[in-house]
Amino acid sequence: MAGAAQSTAADGMPWPKCKTDMDWDKKPLGRGYFGEVWRCTRPGKAPSPLIWAVKKIPKSLVQQHSLTEQMQREITIMRSLRHQNIVELHFSFEDDSHIFLGMEFAEGGGMFDLLSKVGKFTLDLAAQHFYEVCDALHYLHNRDPKIIHRDIKPENILLDKGMHAKLADFGWSNVMENVSYRATFCGTPDYLAPEMILGEGHNESLDMWEMGVLLYEMVVGRSPFGGTSQNDTCKNILCLGIGSDHCKGVFFAAADTAFETLCFSQF
Template sequence: MSLPTVNDYSFLEKIGTGSYAIVYKAVKKTTPREVIAIKCVDKSTLSKSAIDNLVTEINLLKILKHEHIVEMKDFFWDEGNIYIAMEYCDGGDLSNFIKKKHKLPENVCRKFLQQLALALKYLRENSVCHMDLKPQNLLLMKRPKLTLKVGDFGFAQYLAPSEQKFTIRGSPLYMAPEILLRHKYDCRVDLWSVGVIMYECLFGKAPYSSNSFQELAEKIKDMRPIELPKSSYISPACKNLLLSLLKHNPSERITFEDFFAHEFLDLKHAPIQENFHHAVALVQKAVQSDAQKNTKEAIHLYSEALRYFIPLLINEVDLQRKEALRSRVNEYIKRAEQLKNVCLNYDRSEERGVMQKEDERAPSLQRMNTLDRSTSFSFTELFALSKSTTGMSGALEIGEAAEQYLAEGNYALALEKFQSSLGVLVPLLGKEPPGRRRDLLHKQVQLWMKAAESTKELLVTKDIDPQAANETHEQCVLQ
């Protein structure tokens, strides 16, 4: 088969085929010789709806400029064809990536979903609904780092948050139930598609994999529950987001606002330029608090800054900038840990003084089966009051063990124990009637929730691989 011929481009090979277009790899003849992808559309095969879709796609791509959206470089036409010149994505598409890997680790899935969410956030800000999100339309760039980009806006349209449509658009396997069942729908259809993509990334297949359209339609119509493979394990946050996206009823589906704010994605700390400036501002405040001897505030600010810096460090591809940033991050980690130790030693001294005074006033407390003498009086009282409720005293003991691991610098075990303790105490707090025990329990839960968050912030810094600069670009992104 001969390749098309146009004045400004040399066609190299066919790299894809769609319903009414063929995509070629090409190179621009002018200097510099840029490699691009050209979608070639045969005019004679276009129906009126296909022409409308093509015009919409071109008009949208003229204005949509985002790091995670495939960029249109040019468009032109001749007697037989319409050509759309796009940036060339050298990593293929997400569908082939999943097939090659069979299924993706949760951290890789998070990375791709975070990038997809950033693109969707930009689309929603411009009132655009993609309408055909699927792995085949999510393209990958290998260089300078593995990056996901949303492509193929042939079915996209402007859709305000409250606006509804009836027209069937998209690919059946990734199509929201309300479209498939010919109900009214709105922009939330994109969120269902994201859920199907997420499921396929995690488990290597779609939740409603079927042998025919009729079989798929029946599963959707019957609202069959989404089942996770029995042999698989995903974190609670990952599972929560997945099942929140795959709600058949759009009114029960997670909203875009909650999707962008979900803890699994953590868009708040995404490696973008805006967050670099935010991290720098936090560090400046931390240094100021440190100089003013406001130790606890300085610890909090250093730790919060590190939550922004770590993703930026992992994502950095320039080796010189990466090493400079790594050096700064290590300094902040070291200082945060020094302040943490100072703070812990001070708190322990203060608590011992409080315990001594309390024991002088209430000697009978010495006979209680209490925890270590370094714990506060309020904790001792709470522990004594916890004996009447199943599981509470055990959870308090686990929480105290977490504090000890934290003081020893064993952040991984400390976080595990904090989470285990809070997993019992938080539901108990929700059922606790008003009174002294509830006040004490609320205070302890708040204290440990803050400690768990600080532990998580310090723990993530331990995951930085000092040899990352020598790894491949793909490994850098996927660590």
């Protein structure tokens, strides 16, 4: 669902513009290669202070890996997005050493953590999350110009307090402006599409391939193409080497949807 960006937060006060405009938890929510995510709140004694998930990214890493342009693109894209199944970027600022992205706080945690805990989802829950992320992609792919995410996986899907899926982490996303295909090699090995491995260029069909892998992982409890090495995984992807024994007990319609999505078609 699209909507205009608000100039002030829900409490009527301005968005934070520096670190001291927020109270920080004692420990980060999580750490990744390019930084940390912290739970932050509005200072004061309000009974229900606003909560944000703040991504803290060292500038030294951005510069070391020549990611300045990519970082700016992520911020620009996320600022433009308003959809119920996409994590919202509320504010961003920087100081001498870090870039800070203040995002909507997902009270339900992450899909990856939930999958790790329960092993696999019920068919109803998998169908719900599949539909919700597809709805987010429909919004992205029908913008003008369209946006492709390029890194859909459980680690990049968060859950709100009602356990509804929200697509996050637009670090590898890009805008399809005046081009039909992109050529950047990006993504996670288990989720790579054949055209990415072959270097043939890709478009929004890449996201749909990743949705097929995601659906499979949600209902089966493991990646369809995982090998003992990245080379083995890529070989499995190129020959659609999905072990049917992985699917025991999986409802045929769910398996068929995953298999049909995992195709070479360019849309």
